[in-house]
Amino acid sequence: MHALLYQPLGPASVVQLHADLPNDVLDQIPFLRLTEAFLRLLQRETPLRLTPLGALPRKYLRELYASGFILEEGLETGLFTLSREIDSLAITTLHQTTRLAGLARLVRGELLLTKKGAQLLDPAHRLALWALVLDTFTNRFLWASHDG
Template identity: 45%
Template sequence: MKIPDDIETNILLRNNTPMDDFLGISPTEIHHLLYDTFSDKSPIQFRDDIDDKTLDQIPLFRIAEEFLKIIQRDKQIKLTPLGALPKKAMVELYDKRFLLDEHIESGLIKLWKEDDCISIKSARLTTELAGLVRKANGKLTLTKTGTKLLETNNRLQIFKQFFQAFTDKFLWSFNDGYPEQPIGQLAWAFSVIMLDKFGDQPQTVDFYADKYLKAFPKFITFFRHEYSTPEQQFFRCYGIRTFDRFFLWFGFVTVDKQKKYLDLDTDKFKRTD
């Protein structure tokens, strides 16, 4: 059945009309942003001028890169009986001080096991999802792709594979006790667009969380009235996943701390170059 020309025209107009709730992004662009984020038609693209200086300022990538180099140097890493990185590897990676853990730095906990530092654990798991590391028989080894990219010092391709795996495959909910629904991770690129649009001025997490919720209102239904309101829980969940463990981990923002520790209620974030 052929759709009448006037109806087809109206559909095209609607799908390509900027929407206020999506900050002027059209439904068609949102579709690409959600389901084909890195395609030519998506509003989000990798920059052409990503150089070593830029890569050096991405903390989680630096952890992943050093992790790959450890495997390259030692040929393999033998995991603990529980399938985690051994303490020796954890300490070597943490001592690079790419991402400091507040609890470790304050002395509240000591770095004994992989679960003591979620940034290192997240980086390790993401390298596997990115096809750079292979786990078999309780050991981690480099894949053929990982080996080739390291030998040719192709840092940019390692970063792209790592970043895409972190945003599309690694479950952000794995690191917290909030609902397993992809709050923050779904349409992470929309948050990047918001940061590009508003990040020149310091803003609190709530500023962005409110706009994200307006664009994706169904996420509030996954929170119930318990220890705080659904809105407060949503804002906290979005803040931890998007700002604490994505934007900061990838060097997208700097934070103006109001207290000794990161406080998502009061701290203000500003985008980096």
């Protein structure tokens, strides 16, 4: 139980990732596809200038949300609009997770794709990217930020 609680994906845990997941299975993971879209955006727009508060600009928020990998009820029903990063829980989590995983770094108000991020963006390393993102989300991400 200790391994499951404190190292959910560690070698002693009962939860393990398959070492050879096919691409059609990885295509069914919305957060992985959103992460790949974000890394491609960083690759295209390097350096990506953040807002003065350190959030993603509205233009990129809308581009990521329009990819349709993760839809949020409040945005879909029109209860609120996507005008700030904190309006989308998925995009806020994506931004924090990619920085914690070392896929992107912040330098003087600009978000840059790291060498590690560029390497894992290669389709041959897709499973390694998923393992890193999942490990970062389960072990390093502050889940209290989802508390509202």
